[in-house]
Structures are given as structure tokens and as C-alpha cells.
Amino acid sequence: MGNGAPPAPWASLIVELMVSDYDRTLAFWSGVLGFRIAFARPAQRLACLTHPDGAQLMFYERDGDWETGPFEQPLGRGAIIQVFVADAAAAAASVQAVGLSFFVPLREKWRDWGDRLGGQREFLVQDPDGYLVMVAERIGERPLAG
Numbered sequence: 001m002g003n004g005a006p007p008a009p010w011a012s013l014i015v016e017l018m019v020s021d022y023d024r025t026l027a028f029w030s031g032v033l034g035f036r037i038a039f040a041r042p043a044q045r046l047a048c049l050t051h052p053d054g055a056q057l058m059f060y061e062r063d064g065d066w067e068t069g070p071f072e073q074p075l076g077r078g079a080i081i082q083v084f085v086a087d088a089a090a091a092a093a094s095v096q097a098v099g100l101s102f103f104v105p106l107r108e109k110w111r112d113w114g115d116r117l118g119g120q121r122e123f124l125v126q127d128p129d130g131y132l133v134m135v136a137e138r139i140g141e142r143p144l145a146g
């Protein structure tokens with residue numbers, strides 16, 4: 001029997017990470033990035049987390065199931081988990097406060113969205129297993145130049 005309750009509503013897409021150490025991963029996602037446990041299955045070493053700004057994530061400790069290849073760090077090569085928050089600078093300060101290194105430090109970035117530019121304040125950090133996480137705050141839109 002787990003504890004808590006599933007998010008309401010469930011997101012249409014939820015990343016579920018296979019991790020090497022449940023406790024270390026929980027400390028990163030909840031203690032550093034501010035996620036909260038929605039529910040957990042302690043016997044399975046599985047947790048469903050939600051962020052106050054709406055993101056949802058699940059993870060479980062490696063158990064030998066569903067492994068599609070070697071379990072070598074950094075995990076998640078080729079994938080970036082993007083989490084939108086209300087205040088990227090505050091999230092970056094939490095990362096710095098625990099002494100983690102940034103993969104990409106806090107920056108402002110404007111990208112082509114087709115008919116306009118979209119801006120965000122963002123940084124990238126790796127979780128304990130090496131999954132690459134982009135924490136971003138949307139800062140607006142503006143017309144394409146020229």
C-alpha cells in the first residue's frame with residue numbers, strides 16, 4: 001500500500017526515471033528542486049512527485065525490469081527533462097546552496113518559435129544519475145527580428 005494520492009489531474013506526459021539510489025534521487029528532486037511527494041510505494045522504491053508550479057515526475061530504483069541496454073552513467077543520454085517554474089533564479093540559488101555544479105549556468109535565452117521568439121530564464125543541472133534537467137521560467141514573447 002502506498003501513501004498519498006495521485007496528482008489531480010494527471011499530466012498528459014510524465015517522465016518516469018529509473019534511478020540507482022531512491023533516497024539520493026528523492027533528496028535532489030524534493031530537497032533541491034522543490035518537488036513534493038504526491039504518493040509513494042516504499043516497498044517498490046517508487047515515488048510520484050509534483051512541483052508547486054505544475055510539473056509531474058515519477059522515479060523508481062532500478063529493479064532489473066524494463067532495461068533496454070547497459071545501465072551506465074550518465075543516464076538519459078540524449079534526453080533533456082525540462083521543468084518550468086515561476087522563479088528560475090530561486091531554483092538556481094537552491095542548486096548553488098547545496099554545492100551542485102551547473103551543466104549550463106543561469107541565463108536568458110530567446111528561441112525561434114516559428115512566428116515569434118519565446119524567451120526563458122534557464123539553467124541546466126544533472127541529477128544524481130546524470131539525467132540532464134533544464135529548469136526554466138518563461139519570460140515572454142517578442143516578434144521575430146527583421
